[in-house]
Amino acid sequence: MADGFGWRPPRPCEAYRAEWELCRSAAHFLHHYYVHGERPSCEQWRRDLDSCREWEERRSMEAQRSLCESERGRVQTARKHTLVWTPRQSPPADWHLPLPQEKNK
Amino acid sequence: MAGAPDERGPGPAAGEQQPRVACPAFAERLGQGKPQQGFLSSFFSSNQKCQLMLLKTLQTNPYVKLLLDAMKHSGCAVDRERHFSCEDCNGNVSGGFDASMSQVRAANLSGDCSLVNEIFRLRFGLKQHYQTCVRDRAILSILAVRNISKEVAEKAVDEVFESCFNDHEPFGRIPHNKTYARYAHRDFQNRDRYYSNI
Numbered sequence: 001m002a003d004g005f006g007w008r009p010p011r012p013c014e015a016y017r018a019e020w021e022l023c024r025s026a027a028h029f030l031h032h033y034y035v036h037g038e039r040p041s042c043e044q045w046r047r048d049l050d051s052c053r054e055w056e057e058r059r060s061m062e063a064q065r066s067l068c069e070s071e072r073g074r075v076q077t078a079r080k081h082t083l084v085w086t087p088r089q090s091p092p093a094d095w096h097l098p099l100p101q102e103k104n105k
Numbered sequence: 106m107a108g109a110p111d112e113r114g115p116g117p118a119a120g121e122q123q124p125r126v127a128c129p130a131f132a133e134r135l136g137q138g139k140p141q142q143g144f145l146s147s148f149f150s151s152n153q154k155c156q157l158m159l160l161k162t163l164q165t166n167p168y169v170k171l172l173l174d175a176m177k178h179s180g181c182a183v184d185r186e187r188h189f190s191c192e193d194c195n196g197n198v199s200g201g202f203d204a205s206m207s208q209v210r211a212a213n214l215s216g217d218c219s220l221v222n223e224i225f226r227l228r229f230g231l232k233q234h235y236q237t238c239v240r241d242r243a244i245l246s247i248l249a250v251r252n253i254s255k256e257v258a259e260k261a262v263d264e265v266f267e268s269c270f271n272d273h274e275p276f277g278r279i280p281h282n283k284t285y286a287r288y289a290h291r292d293f294q295n296r297d298r299y300y301s302n303i
Binding site: 008012018022068075085 | 179180181187188206220231232233234235236265267268269271272273277279281284285288291292295298299300302303
């Protein structure tokens with residue numbers, strides 16, 4: 001977390017509002033139930049939206065802490081599956097060369 | 106948003122060791138699939154139509170724009186003239202990849218398993234049916250390009266399913282429709298601000 005000078009919410013407040021509204025929509029409920037078999041929970045987006053606004057208005061340290069914690073939680077959740085492939089740092093040098101059987105177009 | 110997108114390649118590298126396959130990669134290039142249908146009194150050939158659709162897609166489709174941005178960010182700048190090919194496709198295959206991980210991701214992130222698509226296939230189910238669809242489509246796609254038994258294909262998919270199903274790179278979510286894909290693209294463009302402020 002970038003403390004002190006220069007910190008700002010990880011997303012613009014409009015993004016939190018958009019995510020919260022998408023989360024609460026009927027279509028999202030259907031998608032989420034279809035995928036996960038349970039209803040979505042949207043309260044965290046609302047809390048983040050409130051924290052974002054609070055930080056915008058009052059530069060509240062508590063709001064900053066709460067936002068950071070929430071977003072780190074999201075990153076952790078997304079990363080918790082084990083990797084099947086080994087990540088690599090760059091593509092192979094020859095990725096753009098023609099395939100052996102490529103015919104001329 | 107999911108972890109830093111620049112750590113992952115978009116698919117198996119061309120230079121990596123691939124197991125021997127009965128059907129080569131990009132099998133559909135060899136002329137399989139249904140014969141060219143006659144387009145009566147059309148002003149454009151199907152190849153020209155395909156090229157036009159490709160151009161429009163590259164300019165407007167948020168799924169494609171995000172994927173190409175992510176690939177460019179990882180060092181693979183994709184060129185329309187060089188890296189795309191209009192081919193007749195056999196209906197059983199989605200994507201041209203040849204690994205169970207790729208097929209699970211393709212079925213999961215492409216919109217292929219939307220509720221509407223499944224209903225059109227007369228496969229009904231609601232609660233958590235999505236995962237059944239992803240698994241089944243992945244198995245079908247593997248069977249279309251590999252000369253292996255259904256049991257082997259099922260085992261390959263089941264082994265990687267938990268991890269691959271939860272790998273949403275570079276979208277950070279399952280993009281059920283263009284709205285989700287647009288939000289995902291917005292998040293991708295915002296990633297520097299995001300990671301430097303958490």
